[in-house]
Amino acid sequence: MSSFDIILLLISALLMTYCGFRIVKHQPNKRVGKAFAVLFALAILIGGTSACSATGKSANDQSNTRSEFKDNSTTKHHSTHQASKTVAQQSTISTHKSVLSKLVSYTDKRSAGPTGNYYWQVGKAHLIDFNQLSAGETRFSQDAQQRPSTARAKLTYQEYASSQGSRQGDPLEPYAWPSNNSIVAISYASTGRTYHGYLWNRSHSIGDSLLGAKSYTSSNNFTTGTRPQNVGADQNGGMRYGEETVENYWEDHPGTHQTVAYQTTPIYKGDESIPRGSLVDIKSSDGELNIEIAVINDAEGIKINYRTGANNAKAYHRAKTTGYHQHHSTGTANPSVSAGATTAGKWHIAQSGYVYVSQSKKYYSRVTNPGNYTYESKSSAINSGATAPIRGNEYAQP
Structure with missing residues (x-):
């Protein structure tokens, strides 16, 4: 109640006292009638003022309530979005830790992994920050140690079609590229064959066959990878497995307007300079492709120092001959030679x-x-x- 209301109540009380006194003395007159009229007017005035005050307060309360509800609703939506993003990030971190543990185990044992082809399927894709990419856009990144980090691209069929037939550039030298890259022999248990060539490859995170010339625009799209990490034991494993997965999708959907989200994340142990492997996440916009692949960066029988690239592989020197022997599962040499080559x-x-x-x-x-x-x-x-x-x-x- 306001000060004005209090004053009016006091005046009303005085007038009522006066009227009551005149009635008791049996002296009613015109003044008493006027006093009642004044009291009636004051009652209306006080009631109206109080009602308006109450109405205004109620309206303000309702307005404040609506404002608070709106603010709470916005905050709740933002909180839900943040919570979902946090859950996705935590899930990705958990996956990376689990995969790193397996990669360390396989690379320490110099193993080709559960498939014998330097990769295994982890599950469904875990994509991060692809809402910011338009069709045909790429993002290459590095971590705080300046090592190649996550590479992302929203691939299109047109990029694939334009890259067919020939390479679109020259591989760039990746971080921690070893100063010594000898020709070695790597024997594959799964095929019975032996590879003779360079141990280290400048390995694309997102390959030429998928991205064309844009795959050569950043050294952060390359890692120091072993030959089997790059193509596996049979030329279709390792990083090639992910690339061929998308190539086969394009071949099944020629000219399609669908896109493929392709994300490769090198996985390092601590502050090592060379990754133990990579996680490749692939998801098509129609949902037909949805896969996460772990790729192993080692070579059977060869011990690698992932800080320096040093290894115990023995350099291989080809015999001076007119042909090249081919190894079979029995380990015996094929007597045929590439005559006329x-x-x-x-x-x-x-x-x-x-x-x-x-x-x-x-x-x-x-x-x-x-x-x-x-x-x-x-x-x-x-x-x-x-x-x-x-x-x-x-x-x-x-």
Whole structure:
């Protein structure tokens, strides 16, 4: 109640006392009637003022309540969004820790992992910050130690189509690239074959076959990776497994407007300079692809120092011969040689009518490491079920 209301009540009380006194004395007159009229008016005035005050207060309370409800609703929505993002990040961190533990175990044992092909499937994709990317956009990053970190791209069929047929650039030197990169021999238990070539590759996080020329725009898209980490034991494992997963999707959906979110995260142990492996997350916009792949960065039988790149692999020196022996599952050498083949720089080129056939039944006209292929007539290769590849790479060309 306001001070004005109190004053009016006091005046009303005095007038009522006066009127009561006159009535008791039996002296009513016109003044008494006027006094009652004044009292009636005052009662209306006080009532109206109080009612308005109450109404105003009620309206203000309702307005404040609506404002508080709106603020609470906005805060609740923001909190829910933040909570969802936090849950996703915690899930990703948990996955990384679990995968790192397995990668350390496999690399310490110099193992090709559960598939024998330098990768395994983890589960469904865990994508981060892809809402900020438009179709065809890429993001390459590095961590606080300046090591290559997560690479992201929203891939399109057009990028894939434009990159077919040939490489679109030269691999960039990644962080912690070893000063010594000898030619070594790596024997694969799963195929019975032996690779002869460089131990270390400048390995794409997002490959040329998917991203084309844009895959060469940042050194943060490359890591120091072993040859088997790059292509596995049979040319279709390691990082190639993820790339081929998307390539096969594009081939099944030619000209599609769907996109593929592709994310590769190198996984390091502590402050080591070379990753123990990578996590590759792939998800198509139609949901057909939704997979997370762990790739192992080691080589069977070779002990690697992941801080420096030093290793105990023995340098391999090819015998001076006109051909190259091919190892089979029995470990015996194939007496056939790549007769008639010629060389041009790093390339070994099959003679007319002959091809190099990979373990995965793809045939090529020129390769960099002929010892990893069988050399036979093209007609024989086709009759045995071999097919031409969709595209080549830095190691083999159609």
